[in-house]
Amino acid sequence: MEVFKNMIHELEIGKENPDGADQGFIGGYFPDLLDKPLFHPPVNGTKLEGTFRLPLGYQMDASYYCKYGAEMPLVFIQAVFYLGIVAVTRLARPSLSKLCYRRADKSISFIQTGLKVIAVWSILAAYIFPVFIIPHTVHPLVGWSLYLLGASALSSIAVNAFLLPILPVLIPWLGILGTLLVMACPWYPDGVVRALAVFVYAFCCAPILWVSMVKILSCLQVSLEREVFLPRLGESTPPAGFNKLY
Template structure:
């Protein structure tokens, strides 16, 4: 008899564990990951930071789920599971029937988001994009109904964060709608899911019940659960009265996401994302590249300062006028291109997701080192070549100035600085051109020994 009771208890525990997930949670924060874009690694890092901030910083009472396509690298999956504590669900990419439009190609795999409705082992799921910055715990959202989302646009809710109740029926209906190619306003998950819940704007605003019970139905979430970072830049602070200021989203240009080092101080909120990364994930993966580049640039600067100033223009000689003009034109183009490379190559080499202070420091160090090479090679005035470098440093100081009253004053200050610096930069470019022309004119000669050996031959031919 005792053995039968024990067997029944074990079966009950097994059923309970399967119904509540591996860790016993009935709810989950979920995000998706797929491959096929130039920014796959950056989004992988962003997902890790978001998951770690939820689990280690805000201590959410829920599972962390990553809906990953089958082509996500195995070592990424292992890291997400073993180091970040996520449950990874592997899925096949859903074919996007709207991807024929060239403008929608970058959204061709975002419809994988609807797999969230297939996670029926959970009662509620908060579905997230990777570009969410959490400011506090949002577990109260699990009390929301079958579907809840925020209208950061007056007429269209945003799918960067929404609450759903998983349902096999809803999931199958969505797959059927995909096969039919139902109308989609943007060719991505935003337009498709928006079409599934067209009446959400008319639904009541969500307020979490104090007793912790789950609501039924659909609700609009207060704006504080999905604050558009664009609003922040108007006042350089938050003042959202409807609901808690919980989550910031960055729906703008993909090359200004908060994890890119160049996004700050252009967009001040980028530093907050990096502070969360510093507190949770760290920068161990990028630091070897930073150290190698720093040593290389410092070595270049040391070598240039110890060497004499060689001139590439001495490769040129006084021959036919046409040949001389052609060589001078080529050398001018090489000199200008070298200055251009001095300011662009270091930008491309800095690890994209490094901390902004490290990123800008490494960029300025690299551009200074390469500018010194161009200056010495073509006998250019160093101050003129570094005018742009100094202008960039000044722009960073103006943008990062911490005591602006609001975003409008900050924007006007940046505009005034650009208006003041533009003529100086233009004059410096003209001076570089003049110096380069004079340098080429002076240096178009053979070394004296060769010149002396040629002169008698030329004299004999004349007479």
């Protein structure tokens, strides 16, 4: 009861916490909570002493009683926005096959390098941009679902624009989903084991991520060297100003 009263006092004086919500307050009040053992009700009804972590099942059950109505309109707008991106990219299907430029060896090499850089940065932006616009106080299940939807929707732009294979582009998406599942596993004895499990998972995923990046670059190079992108020898050279997307 003394701990509870002290927590109420901390709320009354407005103690700062990382996210300004309940999870940040709990994490700030119990900074070593992840190192505590998982709570299991004693079979003989004895009283436990010390601090324990509640299992994942409790967190899932408690989410039914938490209200997140203030953030839901923004979440709904973002979800519709991402679904609209998916629909537009599937219907419009923009591609580099509509890129026309003059035949000049130096300019072609420069354009190919520039397109590779743009493709890589567009994929990175697809995974980074949703982080900054998702409400930080939204329910974790809703927030991560919205992030995965946004990352996949924005990645579809790069897939269609640069004619990339979809699986290598979505390898980071699958890796993030796997990380969430590894972190959510409720059978870890303490936070150290959980952190080690995430580290081992990331170590195993790193080679797969590297292979997917190499695959993306190789497919992009093949697409750029196709006949549809570069005019053949003997074809008429377009006008000097014919260097645009149309």
